Amino acid sequence: METKEMSSAKNKTLGAFAAGLMAATAFVTAASVLPSTPATAQNQLQAAAVDPSKGFADLVDRVMPAVVSVQVKYANAAATGEDQAQGKRGMPNGMEDFFKQFPQFRNMPGMGQGDQGGDGEDSHPNGGMAMGSGFIISADGYAVTNNHVVKDADQVSVTMKDGTEYKAEVIGTDPKTDLALIKIDAKDKKFDYVSFTKDEPRVGDWVMAVGNPFGLGGTVTTGIVSALGRDIGSGPYDNFMQIDAAINRGNSGGPAFNLEGEVVGINTAIFSPSGGSVGIGFAIPASTAENIIDSLKENGKVTRGWLGVQIQPVTEDIAESLGLKDAKGAIVADVTEDSPALAAGVKQGDTILKIDGKDVSDSRDLSRKVAGIKPGDSVPLTVVRDGKTIDLDVKIGTMPDDKKMASKDAPKEEADKSVSLSALGLKVAPAEDGPGVTVTDVAEGSAAADMGLKAGDTILEVAGQEVHAPSDVRAALKANDKKKVLILVKTDDGQRFIALPTAKG
16 A cells, blocks of 8 residues: 655654664674673573563573674675765665765764775775674574665674574565564574564563674663654654664664563664764564564565555544544545455545554554455445445455556646636646646645645645536535635645635634
């Protein structure tokens, strides 16, 4: 499912910082991992909760044998020294744009010899190495790390607490959640391992992060859960847990434990103006990771449910224009051709309030819920249409591997045919090609301008009515009895609803 949500400048900036500073791999041409002191461990590392007033040593003894340092080698690392210093090659798609927007972060030195940093050329252009963290989840050697740690790797190896090194194979990766599953190559070897928690963490809970920051294997830091449900702008399924335990580059893929020694999150990103920890780290929750890892182990890939709608959150303005009591749910801006939603009768302008009997808080929540439904399952869908609640049955499909985006050409302006709509602060003209009316001018300082409308956009609907001429817009405005009118707009980026004040009220 695709989402087209409007983000605030604050969220975009936070997403850029977190994405650009993935607590992650730094390319090096030579590096070493400092082995920690060997210790005897149980087979499955579970025990009674630790009393934090007495320190965390007992918890460290239990879980440390299951935490590994992950080393990745690249046979042909055609990257500059700058790329190595940033770990840029190992980042999810789109992360490279961070460095264009925030050039002050370009000079973050790497960890190894020969790394020149800055804008210098790589002194070892024919090879490179990256490091991260991970943890073992089964006795036969399956381990979890981040996708951006092992992405495009030619060789992967892990180093244990006692310094023993093993080769590993990438079983599967999921770029959308930045998770990866690897398998340690060690026949007949039984490994110590840890398990994901079944309990939902709470803000204020203790957490302990273990990993390989800056190549210093076996490093432990503690803190608390600072917040839940964070959206840092890295993808449609953002649901990060924020922690203040110190995590740095190289901690990526490492575990965050609760006091019972269970994994509550996978450390993935940091927010930092300096490149080091400032106490704002982000971890993928265990509830998200466990299902993804199970799918990778079973199929080598993740299969997600797909509804086939373009959605956006219901703002207070949109809720008022629709006559909804609360700004909850997800409004359908477009329905994909040949999609499960279209087959079920979902229409543009529907507000989805429930799926599979569960309330939908916003568009991100709907995306996560649909993705977690098994393809082929039929589930109930509750929508509000024209002020009435309607129940539909939808058979969830499989999310396509490649998203097919229709090419969009900006409509041609016809100034001589423009008609002023002073109530909206717009001038519109019949669309040159296709349905709707073309916006030819937007009054400076108007609500339409504040909402991002611009010349060349196409208005498809006004107050739920399709429009094909300026007269249709006027008629829809006249029939609208609310203080705000809901307008469906098509831009180069897709379709979205906006609510504009009218002269009424």
